[in-house]
Amino acid sequence: xxxxxxxxxxxxxxxxxxxxxxxxxxxxxxxxxxxxxxxxxxxxxxxxxxxxxxxxxxxxxxxxxxxxxxxxxxxxxxxxxxxxxxxxxxxxxxxxxxxxxxxxxxxxxxxxxxxxxxxxxxxxxxxxxxxxxxxxxxxxxxxxxxxxxxxxxxxxxxxxxxxxxxxxxxxxxxxxxxxxxxxxxxxxxxxxxxxxxxxxxxxxxxxxxxxxxxxxxxxxxxxxxxxxxxxxxxxxxxxxxxxxxxxxxxxxxxxxxxxxxxxxxxxxxxxxxxxxxxxxxxxxxxxxxxxxxxxxxxxxxxxxxxxxxxxxxxxxxxxxxxxxxxxxxxxxxxxxxxxx
Numbered sequence: 001x002x003x004x005x006x007x008x009x010x011x012x013x014x015x016x017x018x019x020x021x022x023x024x025x026x027x028x029x030x031x032x033x034x035x036x037x038x039x040x041x042x043x044x045x046x047x048x049x050x051x052x053x054x055x056x057x058x059x060x061x062x063x064x065x066x067x068x069x070x071x072x073x074x075x076x077x078x079x080x081x082x083x084x085x086x087x088x089x090x091x092x093x094x095x096x097x098x099x100x101x102x103x104x105x106x107x108x109x110x111x112x113x114x115x116x117x118x119x120x121x122x123x124x125x126x127x128x129x130x131x132x133x134x135x136x137x138x139x140x141x142x143x144x145x146x147x148x149x150x151x152x153x154x155x156x157x158x159x160x161x162x163x164x165x166x167x168x169x170x171x172x173x174x175x176x177x178x179x180x181x182x183x184x185x186x187x188x189x190x191x192x193x194x195x196x197x198x199x200x201x202x203x204x205x206x207x208x209x210x211x212x213x214x215x216x217x218x219x220x221x222x223x224x225x226x227x228x229x230x231x232x233x234x235x236x237x238x239x240x241x242x243x244x245x246x247x248x249x250x251x252x253x254x255x256x257x258x259x260x261x262x263x264x265x266x267x268x269x270x271x272x273x274x275x276x277x278x279x280x281x282x283x284x285x286x287x288x289x290x291x292x293x294x295x296x297x298x299x300x301x302x303x304x305x306x307x308x309x310x311x312x313x314x315x316x317x318x319x320x321x322x323x324x325x326x327x328x329x330x331x332x333x334x335x336x337x338x339x340x
Contacts, residue, residue: 080128086196087292090189093117095109095181098188100299102181108173109184111159115152117188119145121195129199137202139218140195140278144298147225147271154232161240185329190296191272197289201282210281228267231256235264247318249325253332260334265304269336272300308336 027104079089097116122144131137172180198214205211234252242250256263276297283289312335319325334340 004016037172075174076124077128080125080196082200082210084288086289087186087189087193088100090121090124090181091182091186091194092186093120094188094192096120097176098185099181102177103174107169107175107178109177109180111155112152113184113186114183115146115148115150115155117185118192119148119152121188121192122146122148125192125196131199131202135202136205136214136218137199139222140198140275143218143221143225143271143275144192144195147228150225150229154229154236155203156211158236163239187299191275191300192294193289193292193296194276194283196279197282197286197293198279205281213281217274217277217280220277221271222266224270224274226267227256227259228264231264231267234293249315249319249322249328251324251328253324257328258332260310260338261329261332262336265308266336266338269301269304272297294311305336 066241076089076092079085086173094117096119098109098113101113101116122141125144126138126141131141133142171177202214205214217229234255234257238250238252251257260266276293279289279293283293317326
């Protein structure tokens, strides 16, 4: 069963609106095309950049006042580039994607909205710092964009093509949805915090150790993103090829599912752990950077650990005693961390 045309159109429109909305306040032409952008050399530096911004007026119909987007730009761009308000800016950027999607469907706040929030964070940071695509900074923002957009598209397509519809969940009130959207937007900002601090300091990494740590973190993050993408695709193809009425264990059991029993969760943990390591050389003595980044890392590791335990319990109850499942679990002993 393919995605319905209306559902696909709705998703494309949401993506377009969120990208355009973000582009309006984080992509001034002067900064996006600057070959030598101003890069903050230290997380502690708070001097605002001297960037001139385009003035874009957004007119609200029916007598509403005009909103000058330049005033938003002058808040968002400097906050991302330096100072203590970067996390607030990242939260606002995440909310641009999460709030409208949550209002459409509450579940989107932790699925499609999650992916789109990370995608927009990558776009925003890339435009704020204007780094070349092949630079270390470009790999960081490119990793965020790839991870977020791939995840959002995958989760949306999986939902629309699911053979067995998920049980309907009760939708909360608008206040409850806004509260949820605000909370998860902050969490997604915490996850993106190490990338922001790394970009602030990436051109000031002069010691070989700091540079090696940053490069290693980027490598781990990109490997995690590719692992998760591959594992998700494997599982999706197996689910699509099997009958919804077949109660036998179908797998997958090959390729990435030889590493551990839930390599998609492992890939997600590796991606965010890699992003955390990438930012470590730039944290310095900045308490906000350390606390925010550690909270984000702790949160995602806790979520993935609990999700693994929950899925393990479900599979054991459903498939224990089936030859294929028993052989696979005997050969691949680790649910999440390989070799453990």
